[in-house]
Amino acid sequence: MTHHDVLIVGAGHGGAQAAIALRQNKFAGTIAVIGDERELPYERPPLSKDYLAGDKPFERILIRPPAFWAEREIAMLTGQKVVSVDPEAHAVTTDGGATLTYSHLIWATGGAARRLSCAGHDLAGVHTVRTRADADRMMGELPSVTRVVVIGGGYIGLEAAAVLAKFGKQVTVLEALDRVLARVAGEPLSRFYEAEHRAHGVTVRLNEQVVGLEGETRVTGVRLADGEFVPADMVIVGIGIVPAVEPLLAAGAAGGNGVLVDEQCRTSLPDVYAVGDCALHSNRFAEGGVIRLESVQNANDQATVAVKTILGQDVSYEAVPWFWSNQYDLKLQTVGLSIGHDAMVVRGEPAARSFSVIYLRGGRVIALDCVNATKDYVQGRRLVTEGLSPDPAQLADHAIPLKEIAG
């Protein structure tokens, strides 16, 4: 049985950042990171962007070069999955039967791509995009693929659609709701992206319910609720994630759709912290209740808070959420959380392919979505962090820089 002063489960963004932050903060104890993927920690966002497009090799998306971990005496236990946690014994067991004990445990397991439950969901040619292995499998099949159906018009599905359209594939996006990005953005942004995809040759179909995937061994198409059959040589399912928290919940941690943490990222189990996509937390930028955020920013910032708490520093998680998405030549940058907005201002002209959507609640700015508008993103940040209540007419006036409005 091996003991580690800090044991980190999950070798993704949050897990890597936790280990890095421990050493940056001069932690001299033993650290191990257990990850069920074979790879050393790598950046996940490029999997639906430049890695999928073949523009960046895997080595360039590693979070740190391989030598970094050994030099800092961080044990990287890759290819091993934690299957149970014993909070009393301060121990975890892995799928290989090993038991490791800890003084502090940081749970940074992210989530697994949600799968369809309909018939045919497991046919060959049906893919999700969560890991390097997923992306590699997809890329390996692409040369023999002409028609691709993407199920789900969220960021990952749309990014993958953009890359495949650029490759000359015939891409159809099937979205169950009446607009793409409906859960994360306002209608002006949804309509803009629908139009962009259509202009790039992608068929975007809204209000479409998938009832089955068909094919003998390999998928040949998608059956819709009205009986229509949409032919496909490949199907990409982008319908969100299921947080990977079963071992923690089974050990008694509070939670459900994620594991519940306080402002210091502590779970309800002693000396167990959780960070990143799997952590259900109250966020001062979200409207009431608890939320799970799926972003690199959140994983990194929560990891830093967990580490500083372990080191006895007095910190709370209160970082402003930010996010980005690249589709075609469009760079979307988001700050704040738009969920729960009661008003919107469009600043700039979507037709000019450079504009921002500013979201307000009770007169206060709560979020910005900036498309090819980095200046707005940078200057508008203060509007969100300070919860300012500017005149909407001024916000809409592109001639007035947001920094002037933010004061």
Ligand SMILES: Cc1cc2nc3c(=O)[nH]c(=O)nc-3n(C[C@H](O)[C@H](O)[C@H](O)COP(=O)(O)OP(=O)(O)OC[C@H]3O[C@@H](n4cnc5c(N)ncnc54)[C@H](O)[C@@H]3O)c2cc1C
């Ligand atoms: C295709 C794609 C594109 C994205 N694009 C963006 C973007 O543009 N901007 C942005 O901000 N965010 C983006 N995200 C989201 C971002 O990648 C995640 O929010 C981030 O990776 C979360 O970090 P994490 O550490 O919580 O989880 P992850 O990075 O997912 O790491 C968790 C790791 O833990 C492993 N694990 C799970 N269970 C166990 C276990 N029991 N034992 C051992 N290991 C385990 C997982 O396999 C995984 O390797 C994207 C995600 C994907 C998939």
